Amino acid sequence: MQLIRMFSALLLAAGGLASGHPHAHDEHEVVARDSIKIAPGPSDTQIQFAPLPSTVDSVPINATLGYFVGDLGGGVYWVTDGTYSNMFLVSTHGVIVVDAPPTIGHKLLYAIGNTTRLPVTHLVYSHLHADHIGGASLFNATHPTIIAHAETLSLLASLSPRDPLRPLPHVTFENNYTVRVGNQTLELSYHGPNHTPGNLFMYAPAQRVALLIDVVFPGWAPFSELAISCFIPGWTAAHDVLLTFDFDVLVAGHVGRLGTKHDVLLQKKYIEDLHDSCVSAINGGFDVTAAIGPTVAANPGNPWAEFKAYFRGAVQTCADNTTSRWLGVLGAADVFAFENAYRMVISLMEDV
Structure with a gap:
């Protein structure tokens, strides 16, 4: 029910976008690479992630x-x-x-x-x-x-x-x-x-x-x-x-x-920050109309496409806000930033 209410809210926020004209859309903007990485871009082998901090140092x-x-x-x-x-x-x-x-x-x-x-x-x-x-x-x-x-x-x-x-x-x-x-x-x-x-x-x-x-x-x-x-x-x-x-x-x-206990406490703070950032995102922390507008116009009558565009906006907002605070503190905070934010957003909609 929480998921349905959220979807209804995003449709209301989008106003009358569902009646927009498909020809106003650039087809290259909605290419889906897979279920998570929903925007076109370089492959992971070409992405330069942030340097790893010393916290990740392994035993020899x-x-x-x-x-x-x-x-x-x-x-x-x-x-x-x-x-x-x-x-x-x-x-x-x-x-x-x-x-x-x-x-x-x-x-x-x-x-x-x-x-x-x-x-x-x-x-x-x-x-x-x-x-x-x-x-x-x-x-x-x-x-x-x-x-x-x-x-x-x-x-x-x-x-x-x-x-x-x-x-x-x-x-x-x-x-x-x-x-x-x-x-x-x-x-x-x-x-x-x-x-x-x-x-x-x-x-x-x-x-x-x-x-x-x-x-x-x-x-x-x-x-x-x-x-x-x-x-x-x-x-x-x-x-x-x-x-x-x-x-x-x-x-x-x-x-x-x-x-150590310090590691547990540090990750606990990260999870709390991720949670709060995702709550903020889905409670108006990004422009829903701007985020889903092109997809709604290009895919009239396709609520799955609209919801995917909504996720892209909410999750990316949460991921960006959280990552900015944790780079250099925890290793690879940027690598799975989107995927971790995605899972938290889904949990906030479904598990509460």
Whole structure:
């Protein structure tokens, strides 16, 4: 209903433009490249984005090995290939692994094998997405107990055909679950949908290490469309939930460095700024008539075209205003500026 009301408002703002003359339109102004980049322009390979600030600096990745293993103390280690990251805990009775990104792949086996001779006895799925657990089948030989939220099991089980690279979890839960293996403890909790249904908060209390995947991107602006998240209010609220944990280090699932509470607070401010900028845009922050006029005139009776023109105006206004304040603060604030603003505008229309 919110979306319908917004569409009705933009049509009223456009006045009688729908009766305009098509010949007043320059056909090259409405060429659509794809569903997001709705204005013609250079390809992404030709765009010169802003220089990256030092906040994005990665740990050094050994060119021969192709991965980095960091010792977080107390038998906890994190592994990264510079783009993805995960974690494992070495106990007195076996290894707990959290996620198995296929980009790291067999290197994860090497990282664990070079650290301990103990077998992997437990594997935790943060959520269902294949880019984080698509390497799970690499551990089939040790038959680990796979643990996930009940929503993750339901979603994986619904795949047809099922993905053999992501074996179904053996143990599921609804709210809280504690993994105890030997002398290691990993606390799992669920606080509602955010990036996906079933996406977990994970915490190693003895080592003060937190894991939350696909929410915070330490040093960087969020990935496209706010990490392609399913429920933006929950994804936004996840920042506050994460800050209730008493952690020193955050393993975030992406980028080549660890996060801290400062990184969480900084991205939280970015999201709040993006939210406020998009609210301002759709509440009269740009000239709707000027933004949709040429498209309405060129496409009489086509409300989809009119709505796309409205999105272009609202989203670009939000993106421009937000980016101007975050360049040099978070890495690549300009790269997915339009896509992130687009997702926020959609959420403001649909999720509230």
